[in-house]
Amino acid sequence: xxxxxxxxxxxxxxxxxxxxxxxxxxxxxxxxxxxxxxxxxxxxxxxxxxxxxxxxxxxxxxxxxxxxxxxxxxxxxxxxxxxxxxxxxxxxxxxxxxxxxxxxxxxxxxxxxxxxxxxxxxxx
Amino acid sequence: xxxxxxxxxxxxxxxxxxxxxxxxxxxxxxxxxxxxxxxxxxxxxxxxxxxxxxxxxxxxxxxxxxxxxxxxxxxxxxxxxxxxxxxxxxxxxxxxxxxxxxxxxxx
Numbered sequence: 001x002x003x004x005x006x007x008x009x010x011x012x013x014x015x016x017x018x019x020x021x022x023x024x025x026x027x028x029x030x031x032x033x034x035x036x037x038x039x040x041x042x043x044x045x046x047x048x049x050x051x052x053x054x055x056x057x058x059x060x061x062x063x064x065x066x067x068x069x070x071x072x073x074x075x076x077x078x079x080x081x082x083x084x085x086x087x088x089x090x091x092x093x094x095x096x097x098x099x100x101x102x103x104x105x106x107x108x109x110x111x112x113x114x115x116x117x118x119x120x121x122x123x124x
Numbered sequence: 125x126x127x128x129x130x131x132x133x134x135x136x137x138x139x140x141x142x143x144x145x146x147x148x149x150x151x152x153x154x155x156x157x158x159x160x161x162x163x164x165x166x167x168x169x170x171x172x173x174x175x176x177x178x179x180x181x182x183x184x185x186x187x188x189x190x191x192x193x194x195x196x197x198x199x200x201x202x203x204x205x206x207x208x209x210x211x212x213x214x215x216x217x218x219x220x221x222x223x224x225x226x227x228x229x230x231x
Contacts, residue, residue, distance in 0.1 A: 035220075045160075045168065045211055045222040061219040095167055108174045109215045110158040114167035 002026040004115035022096030029077035033099040130223035147212035156216035
């Protein structure tokens with residue numbers, strides 16, 4: 001069965017960086033793009049970016065451009081999200097999510113599997 | 125960016141009720157609309173994709189409709205396990221954006 005297992009909770013100081021991993025199993029890792037979505041306390045879900053796990057191409061939300069790096073290790077079936085220059089507003093739960101595409105005349109994408117979430121706390 | 129607005133933001137209902145949640149996009153997104161259910165401390169769970177397609181394993185009391193800018197999620201007969209927060213999400217263009225959520229509470 002498909003599983004996305006994320007790394008554990010992190011506590012970071014303002015200005016530091018955090019790197020969260022997402023290990024996939026139960027399917028061919030390189031066949032599906034991986035996205036990262038975060039959720040601050042009491043807030044809506046917020047899309048951060050994606051990686052084409054086959055060719056490594058990435059796309060980031062403008063909001064995080066320059067601070068976020070998404071990468072993958074195909075040999076380990078693992079995706080990574082690193083966020084730098086952390087500030088208090090970055091305190092959130094970070095999720096990885098697998099993109100499924102339903103294609104006919106057009107391709108529609110949606111997130112069919114999610115990691116369990118990684119809590120990142122930013123505190124001095 | 126495409127803005128997604130849900131209504132209502134919260135809703136009280138009873139087991140057995142029929143409920144409808146609305147999602148509006150700030151511009152046309154065709155049928156690039158998905159619905160998720162989230163329970164406290166858990167990851168979102170896909171319910172509906174491409175506006176009206178039911179995800180495998182999701183009970184048939186859930187249904188979705190709409191296209192363009194206006195969409196609805198309907199639960200035909202609320203069950204105790206349905207009390208959660210529901211989010212719509214557009215996948216028409218990046219950045220993919222979510223609605224603010226609708227919290228469904230027990231009356």
